[in-house]
Amino acid sequence: MARARAAVSRRPRRLGHDAIVDVALRIVDSEGVDEVSMRRVAAEFNTGPASLYAYFPNKEALLNAVLDRVIDEVEVPDIEDWQELLRTFAHNCRNVYTAHNDVARLNFAHIPNTPHIYASAEVVLRRMIEGGVPPQVAAWALDIISLYVAADAFEGYLLGKRFDDGSGRDPEELGAEWVAAMGSMFAAQGDRYPYLSRYADLMTSGDSDQRFAFGIDMLIAGFASRVQRRPKR
Amino acid sequence: MARARAAVSRRPRRLGHDAIVDVALRIVDSEGVDEVSMRRVAAEFNTGPASLYAYFPNKEALLNAVLDRVIDEVEVPDIEDWQELLRTFAHNCRNVYTAHNDVARLNFAHIPNTPHIYASAEVVLRRMIEGGVPPQVAAWALDIISLYVAADAFEGYLLGKRFDDGSGRDPEELGAEWVAAMGSMFAAQGDRYPYLSRYADLMTSGDSDQRFAFGIDMLIAGFASRVQRRPKR
DNA sequence: ACCTGAACACCGTTCAAGT
DNA sequence: ACCTGAACACCGTTCAAGT
Numbered sequence: 079m080a081r082a083r084a085a086v087s088r089r090p091r092r093l094g095h096d097a098i099v100d101v102a103l104r105i106v107d108s109e110g111v112d113e114v115s116m117r118r119v120a121a122e123f124n125t126g127p128a129s130l131y132a133y134f135p136n137k138e139a140l141l142n143a144v145l146d147r148v149i150d151e152v153e154v155p156d157i158e159d160w161q162e163l164l165r166t167f168a169h170n171c172r173n174v175y176t177a178h179n180d181v182a183r184l185n186f187a188h189i190p191n192t193p194h195i196y197a198s199a200e201v202v203l204r205r206m207i208e209g210g211v212p213p214q215v216a217a218w219a220l221d222i223i224s225l226y227v228a229a230d231a232f233e234g235y236l237l238g239k240r241f242d243d244g245s246g247r248d249p250e251e252l253g254a255e256w257v258a259a260m261g262s263m264f265a266a267q268g269d270r271y272p273y274l275s276r277y278a279d280l281m282t283s284g285d286s287d288q289r290f291a292f293g294i295d296m297l298i299a300g301f302a303s304r305v306q307r308r309p310k311r
Numbered sequence: 312m313a314r315a316r317a318a319v320s321r322r323p324r325r326l327g328h329d330a331i332v333d334v335a336l337r338i339v340d341s342e343g344v345d346e347v348s349m350r351r352v353a354a355e356f357n358t359g360p361a362s363l364y365a366y367f368p369n370k371e372a373l374l375n376a377v378l379d380r381v382i383d384e385v386e387v388p389d390i391e392d393w394q395e396l397l398r399t400f401a402h403n404c405r406n407v408y409t410a411h412n413d414v415a416r417l418n419f420a421h422i423p424n425t426p427h428i429y430a431s432a433e434v435v436l437r438r439m440i441e442g443g444v445p446p447q448v449a450a451w452a453l454d455i456i457s458l459y460v461a462a463d464a465f466e467g468y469l470l471g472k473r474f475d476d477g478s479g480r481d482p483e484e485l486g487a488e489w490v491a492a493m494g495s496m497f498a499a500q501g502d503r504y505p506y507l508s509r510y511a512d513l514m515t516s517g518d519s520d521q522r523f524a525f526g527i528d529m530l531i532a533g534f535a536s537r538v539q540r541r542p543k544r
Numbered sequence: 545a546c547c548t549g550a551a552c553a554c555c556g557t558t559c560a561a562g563t
Numbered sequence: 564a565c566c567t568g569a570a571c572a573c574c575g576t577t578c579a580a581g582t
Contacts, residue, residue: 093547116575125548127575132546137575183419186465196497196504203506215525217513222526229462232419264429271429273436280450292448293455299536300529326566349556358567360556365565370556548581555574562567 093123095133099143103178106144110180114141138187145184146192148174154198160209161298164219167202168227168294175231182231185224210305219301226293234286257282326356328366332376336411339377343413347374371420378417379425381407387431393442394531397452400435401460401527408464415464418457443538452534459526467519490515 091097101122105114116127116137123129134140151174157163175182199220206216241252257279264275274281284292324330334355338347349360349370356362367373384407390396408415432453439449474485490512497508507514517525 115573117573126550128549128577129547131576186416186419186462186469196507200504200507203510207506207510213510214513214516217510218517218522218525219529220514221522222529225462225466225526226459229419229458233458236419271433273440274429274433277436277440277446277450280447281453283447284451289451289454292451293458296452296455296530296533298533300532303532303536348554350554359569361558361568362566364557546582548579550578550580552577553575556572558571559569560567561569563565 091123093125093129093133095143097123098130098133098140099147102140102144103147106181107179111141111183112180114144116140141184142188145181145188146190148178148181149190150192150194151177152195152198154201156201156205158205160202160205160211161302163202163205164223164298164301165294167198168223169291171224171227172231172290175228176234180232180235182228182235185228186232206301211301212304212306215301215304219297223294223297226297230286230290230293234290237286324356326358326362326366328376330356331363331366331373332380335373335377336380339414340412344374344416345413347377349373374417375421378414378421379423381411381414382423383425383427384410385428385431387434389434389438391438393435393438393444394535396435396438397456397531397534398527400431401456402524404457404460405464405523408461409467413465413468415461415468418461419465439534444534445537445539448534448537452530456527456530459530463519463523463526467523470519 091101098119101119102114105118114137116130119140120127120130130140134143152167152170154163154167154170157166202220203216206219207213211219241256260282261275261278264271264278267275324334331352334352335347338351347370349363352373353360353363363373367376385400385403387396387400387403390399435453436449439452440446444452474489493515494508494511497504497511500508
């Protein structure tokens with residue numbers, strides 16, 4: 079506990095917009111969004127929480143800046159095939175989120191707003207429209223993919239935490255036990271839930287990467303079903 | 312402010328699991344999840360926060376119970392066509408969420424766990440599999456639809472709030488202004504974002520219901536693309 | 545303008561003590 | 564077992580005062 083705090087450097091720093099985001103992001107990475115408090119961030123600068131209000135109007139603004147910083151790590155290569163591009167975009171986004179603990183939840187409080195994310199959106203939009211996706215579908219698709227990625231990343235974090243709490247036993251093993259308990263619970267209800275009990279293992283099968291990839295593929299297949307016969311180009 | 316609190320009945324009540332959930336849900340409905348505090352709920356019973364801990368081990372457990380209560384309002388009619396059934400399920404879920412303020416966010420902290428939701432899952436799973444959807448696809452589809460519905464409902468709430476804050480002007484009007492500002496911002500960048508500036512109106516067009524319906528349809532189309540040629544039945 | 549100590553109005557949770 | 568007042572260890576934000 080005390081060790082976790084000591085892990086963040088104690089050297090006094092100069093206050094400043096970026097330096098404050100640095101410290102907040104480091105706390106997010108090591109302990110999660112909930113552990114960020116104005117007092118604790120300020121303490122890293124050997125001062126009180128009031129000092130931060132010269133740079134951010136409130137805590138929410140600070141957390142928005144943290145999200146913008148993280149989002150700017152997402153690289154979007156310019157792939158011609160729009161389906162492959164969308165898949166890559168989604169996976170890169172998710173990888174960045176999962177590399178920063180539960181940062182994905184911040185996406186539900188703030189829509190990221192940086193030149194870098196606009197540039198990514200521009201490329202994806204262009205390749206989709208060039209590929210024959212109707213502009214309205216392409217425009218909404220960007221939103222939907224972003225929403226799905228953030229929701230999956232955050233839920234994945236929570237599921238990981240759920241099976242990590244407590245005993246210190248292997249989360250994977252605890253997850254498997256939970257699945258088994260679920261299955262026998264349904265089976266114990268006799269013929270009340272025949273499908274749930276028969277397919278209980280399928281409902282929880284696959285690791286989180288497979289499930290995520292499947293969801294993205296379903297969305298892409300949906301978008302593809304709206305492609306006009308003759309792509310311009 | 313004081314009026315909002317007075318809106319919740321002040322009559323002293325008997326403490327009890329359901330009565331506590333009642334009070335918490337009423338606060339969620341009228342003011343949102345963030346306004347629920349152990350102290351405030353307890354005050355409705357003319358007692359202190361410690362009294363609640365005889366019924367719930369912590370605040371999280373209380374909020375989980377609120378979500379379970381809300382989820383049990385979702386009705387799932389047994390429609391034979393699985394696509395229609397899935398669509399109805401998704402829309403009914405969303406309607407229940409949006410009828411309870413920002414309650415959807417609780418779905419990211421707790422997977423609802425009630426006989427009623429199991430019964431719904433059973434029906435959906437059965438109709439999908441009978442309709443020729445591979446069991447693995449059907450099982451994951453349930454998860455994905457649930458995740459998407461919760462994410463959309465919560466984001467929709469936040470967007471509504473974003474354009475409601477401040478001036479007391481019409482949120483719809485403020486939203487339109489924001490779209491216009493967005494478009495001219497992209498246009499002002501010259502040819503840096505040609506697609507974004509050309510299609511800026513599309514990206515924010517349609518009301519939240521249309522966008523939600525579109526997302527659900529994309530997912531359903533994706534699932535449908537995995538249907539085997541010969542549905543059993 | 546940037547920065548600060550102190551205060552204000554809150555939190556969730558625990559605990560000893562009661563019934 | 565259910566219930567409680569009081570306390571503990573925190574919050575975000577504001578403000579008067581300094582530079």
